[in-house]
Amino acid sequence: MTDSFEELREIIQTGGSLPADLSHFSEACHRRLLDALGVGSPYAPAAGDIACLVRHVLRREDEDLKGGMSQSIKVPRTPPYPLEREIWQRCGIKVLREEPDYFLISAQAWKPEWLDFSDQYPPDKPAFDETPRRNYDPVPGDPFLDLLGLKDYQSVGQREAIRAVLTAPQGSTLTINLPTGSGKSLCAQLPALLKSRTSGVSVVVVPTTALAIDQERALEPFINHPTAYYGDDSEEGKERREGIRQRIRQGTQRIIFTSPESLIDSLAPSVYEAAKLGMLRYFVIDEAHMVEQWGDEFRPAFQELPGLRRALLRLTSFNTLLLTATLTESCLDTLETLFSQPGSFQVISAVQLRPEPSYWFSWCRSEQERRERLLEAVYHLPRPLIIYATEREDVFDWSGELSRVGFKRYAMMTGESTAQERSQLIKNWHERRVDIVVATSAFGLGVDQADVRAVIHACVPETIDRFYQEVGRGGRDGKAAVSLTLYTSNDQKVAKSLKKSTITIDRGFERWQSMFYRKEIAPDRKFRVPINAPPSMKEGDIDMYNKKSRKWNIHTLTLMSRAGLIEVNWEDPPIKTNFDSEESYLKAFEHYQNHRIINIINEYHLSKDSWETQIDPIRLQRQDLSYQKLQLMKEALWTKPQRCLSEIFAEAYTISVSEKLSPRKPIIVARACGGCAFCRKRGVKPFPGIMPAPLPVWQHPDFFVGGELQRLLAEEKLLLIFYESVEAKKWERQRNKLLRWLIAQGIHNVVTPQELHSIFKKEANRVTDAFIFFFEDEKYQPIKMPRLPTLIVHSQKFPLPQIYLKNSTSQAPHIILLPVSTPDPSRDDRRLIDIFPGRSFRFEPFCTEIGI
Structure with a gap:
């Protein structure tokens, strides 16, 4: 039983007042129901809203008990609860007892006859259970994560991507290809803030106002001025935009999230001025696949970005970042064509298909049948929930249906929603005032709403890309979600008509x-x-x-x-x-x-x-690609599939070796499936892929070595510093001073025993503007480390590995700090200090030499 269920049940059954502090209700569905019960106009819930939220609580409890007795609740027959049993029953809730002043109810699993295998695999079961599907864990962080209050990286892919950004040669372009939920946005945000601690600005181009607002919200605790730049003709909006433009010119803005249209229009003069003053740090395109997808269609400003970037590069040098979770081969070809000059172009990729969604498809004989099935799904599926439609008119139609049957806690978003409407929707969405969003594809792109449990498509997306991206807005917290697609024969015609128009x-x-x-x-x-x-x-x-x-x-x-x-x-x-x-x-x-x-x-x-x-x-090539993506989407709809849906997605996102523009390594997709028709028929359980751990992409990263360290190296690449057994506190103080001195001289990699990490990270953060990467000595693998100046602190817990003394893979210097008694790794009957032919010092003379 979940921690707060009994307290919640007591509140409902007694009609008691809601606690002033709800923070101890750890279950999201409990908080959502209590929030709904406590809110007044204009967000007051309807009876249908409350019934669905109560169903969520009961089904969550039943699944948490793993097959135990179904839980029940006495609910009052007073508003906002349903007064009639029909509303409860419509939501898959069984009325066990009916009294004049209450219903005793329990919830039943949803097993619609119109979904194959639903009796054996109830579609709502994993989502209500919140079954963990993601299989990658946080990994220990580097010291500079403290800037955003973080201790760990979300994934190994995020760690390697951020390290690649920070070690990129000046003027280069890096494409970052990471799965949704693995921390892609931080790969731009963190370096941008690191590089602007004294002055500067990074421009982050986002495809939607909703995403700009969401990213601004994420950074509000760390930046005390607006960072989202979007159209707003109110006086407050005009002042906001003018303030951003002024801070860009002054070098105090740090980071800006904006659309391509705003960047090439009203923001351009300020960004040009910042570039002329050498204050432009990064040029970032978030959701970079939109350069191809939307740039080829109704957002030509996306494909004007390369020209603007080239013009800015003539004024100053900066690095370009292209972020995406859905990189296809044609998209990568486009990005490399448009952004590969004048510096080097690289891709860092850790592609794992989304393991969270279970996929269900249902062909509907008519619009009426689809309407009935969609409403049935809305009554039964967990919250929060998104309904996607293709056309703006369809969004209004489906919203009208929700209103007609008595729902209030829903909102709409289309490409024509105003900035104020988008901002208010996102605020309400995050604050649990809205349970359902009905939208076109513009909604949800990159928006960080982690606990979306269901995504319904009342259409056929025109490409497998769009489908995968929209489904990916569910289960971003790594827990199971439901994808349900309800389509008619006419939808496939509509999807075909939406293929990219091509000029003759x-x-x-x-x-x-x-x-x-x-x-x-x-x-x-x-x-x-x-x-x-x-x-x-x-x-x-x-x-x-x-x-x-x-x-x-x-x-x-x-x-x-x-x-x-x-x-x-x-x-x-x-x-x-x-x-x-x-x-x-x-x-x-x-x-x-x-x-x-x-x-x-x-x-x-x-x-x-x-x-x-x-x-x-x-x-013709682009027409062919558009056709292929539609064919993959059609295959996903097959009632008798011939392969797992993960194979279809993998076909879309696998990238082969290429020499088209520059040597390109293949990008292999780690397959994952949260459940599809093909797997259910064969009794295959959901399976996650394993996120690949990418290797460093820069063969020759930029680095600096201070003049003093260069002098002491005397043109060698390896320097050994031997220390005696000394009194602990004095030794630690000197060691820490040496660490700070080496960091100031250009050391970026630090390899130490695990027990020293926290001490060394604290010391590293005392050196302004330094970024240090930490590695465990027991896992030392140079091939997995950036080719940068490195400090290795060797303890006597295990023999000195021979690999420490080999530095053939990098032109960057390595310094090893080790005990004077360390044996020669090739002969343990003699000390290394006595036979090492290269540059070496004893600890005390070295410290005296550098003045610490």
């Missing part, structure tokens, strides 16, 4: 001619072309200056850039102080917004033959 060769060629005809001469033999030019000079096109036409023009330039005909660049935005009036500045800024700088790469860019030979293959 003829139309694209016309658009390029129209833009180039209106060109202006720019410096350095470049051209300035208008992206608001009409598609052609034809009668029906000449007056077409709308936003949609502008998007197609940008898409045309992107295609040409990918094909190697042109390079898209940016120029510095106009500076307000250079203009005599507001009117002249606004006119110049509008001109800036409506033009792009073009560098001609292929002199035959105006040849139709060049378009057909260089652009058409790219168009």
Whole structure:
């Protein structure tokens, strides 16, 4: 029995007042029910909301008892509880006794006849049980995690990714491919804050306002000013945005979360100014797969980011980070094409499929049947819950159905929701005022709501990517969740119609001619072309200056850039102080917004033959990829599947060896399945994959070695420091001083016995602006360590490994601190100090030499 169930039951049965402090109710479903009972208008629950939350409590308790007697509760027949037994029964609750003033009720497992194997495997069982599905544990952290109040990394993948970010060569690009829930966002947030402790800003581009707001919320305890920049025309919103722009120019903003549209528009002047002053630290794209997925469709600003980045790199050097949990081969090709220059491009990947969701699919003969099944699912499945639809109109329709049957604790989100609506929804979602969100794919992207227990698709996503991403918003806490897809024959037609629209060769060629005809001469033999030019000079096109036409023009330039005909660049935005009036500045800024700088790469860019030979293959390839992703989605719907769903996902996300742009290692996907039709039919239990532990990706990371240490190394790469047996406190003080001195001289890797980690981490944090990576001496494997200057502290618990004395894999120096009595690892009848031919010192003279 869960810890607080008896107390909760007593509160419900006696109608007692709610405790002022609910913190001791450890079960999330208990807190959610009590919150609902205690809230007033406008968030007061309906009877159906309360019935479903009570069902969640009872089913959670039944599953916690692992087959014991089903639990029951006496519920009053007074609002907000249901007054009639029909509402309870609709929620899968059995009325054991009915009295004038109460019902005695218990909950039953959900076993719908329209889901195969549901009698043997009730779909709601693992989710109510909160069965742990994730199999990776936190790993010991490095000292700099203290900056965000953390002690451990969430996963080995997160640890290696953050270390890769911090050791990346200046000007490089790193793609980080980690599964949802393994701590991907921290891979940008932590380095950005580390690199801006004195000044600077990192720009994090996010695809949705909801994600910007959510990331701002996560950093609020550590940054005392707004970090999310989004459209808000209220006076408060205008002041907020102006404050962010001012702090960027001053170098005090530290980190900013914004959309690509805002970055290339109103934020551009401030970011350019920061770059000119050398204060731009990182250029980050979160959910970077959206550059391909949305950039190719209705968000062309995503594919304008590479040009803006190139322009900023001409002003200052910074590193680029591309974060994603769903990296396909075509997506990686796109990212490498767009972001691989001018520095090196690498990928760090630890791909494990999501083990939390169990997958259920049901074909519905009609919309009416789908409506009935969806409402049945909503009555029975745990909270919180998300319902996804494809079209905005469908979101309103399903929300109307929830309202019609008596639910109140739901909210809607579409691509047209205002910033205020999104912000309020996320706040209510986190504060447990909303149990159900009905949304298009814009909702949930990267939003950290860990305990979503069910995701329902009332549609067929147009790609396997979109399906996997949306399902992945359930079970982010590592516990079991339910994925239910309800589809009709018409949905597959809708999905097919949503495949990426591709501009034709003829139309694209016309658009390029129209833009180039209106060109202006720019410096350095470049051209300035208008992206608001009409598609052609034809009668029906000449007056077409709308936003949609502008998007197609940008898409045309992107295609040409990918094909190697042109390079898209940016120029510095106009500076307000250079203009005599507001009117002249606004006119110049509008001109800036409506033009792009073009560098001609292929002199035959105006040849139709060049378009057909260089652009058409790219168009056709993207059409083929879109078709393949839809076919994988269709296969997932098969009523008689031929393989586990994890194999379909693995096919989508496995990346093969490639030499297309640069040598690329394969990315292998660790399969996992929380339950699918194929596995249930064969009695295969849910299984997690094992997260791969990636190796360091940088062969030649940037590092600094102080002049004093260089002098003492005397061009050697290995230095031994032997210490005598000394009085403990004096030895420890000197040892700690030496550690701090070595860190200041450029040491980044520290290998010590486990018992010294806490002491050394505390000392490491006393050195400002240092980032130190810790390793256990018993697990010393140089191949798994960044190739950086290293300190090894050897104890006498075990013999000195020969590998300590070999430093052939790295050009970085290694310093070993060890007892003077340490035997020669090749002959234990002699001391190492007596025969070591390289650079060595005794501890006391070394300390005297460096002045500590």
